[in-house]
Amino acid sequence: MKAATALALAALTWTACASPEKNMTDDVTTEAGGAHATHGGHADHAEHGAHEHRFVDPSKYAERWNDPARDEWQKPAELVGLMGIEPGMTVADLGAGTGYMLPHLSAAVGPEGEVLALDVEDAMIAYIEENLAAYGPNVRAVKVPSDSPGVEPGSLDRLVTINTWHHVAGREAYAAKVLEALKPGGRFVVVEFTLDSPIGAPKEMRVDSASVAADLKAGGFDASVAEETMPNHHVVIGVKR
């Protein structure tokens, strides 16, 4: 799968970063006058308890987010294992961004399965649609509202969200909507930067594993912190009873 993934990703028009970890600051806070200055992300955070943020220039993010060197610490194959994906499943990537995880999910569900790339930003959806051939034939991009995964109830086997949960406002209520979107036995896998990770979102915006587990339990999941080997992340898995 790794070789196929590398080939697929190579079709994208990114430039490899010399230092991918340094450049994985997802929220461009290292850029002078960056996004926070233009959309008031910190104010939104204060109001909603979430780090709401606009991502409007996918090609800029794709250089960092789709850098193949990211696999060393994001460990997508391990994530696929934690998701417990089986061929033929329908899985969704909430906050798919520039599609880093999509080739891995596409290969895991196989030709009988389907991958929904969900994102709130028109620009991200357009980027994914333009690059569909690089992700896999079973990938579909879906624009969703900020307060819902926007899919049919009981339609998903798995939903993963990577470096995105801290952007979601009203996380407990949102988790309940994910529960509704999943089939019985379905899994909701939340991947977030740890509080002490040297890379990632601004530290004051991060959510720790206990907080994520509490969100998922409030939404009706059986939730637990997963054992994994990613150096910069924690993973919380919610199971729908």
Ligand SMILES: C[S@@+](CC[C@H](N)C(=O)[O-])C[C@H]1O[C@@H](n2cnc3c(N)ncnc32)[C@H](O)[C@@H]1O
């Ligand atoms: C930091 S990026 C992560 C992208 C990708 N998951 C990755 O790890 O490379 C966060 C993404 O989530 C999207 N997003 C933020 N809030 C969202 C929401 N409420 N619903 C769906 N997507 C959202 C943003 O547009 C952006 O593409």
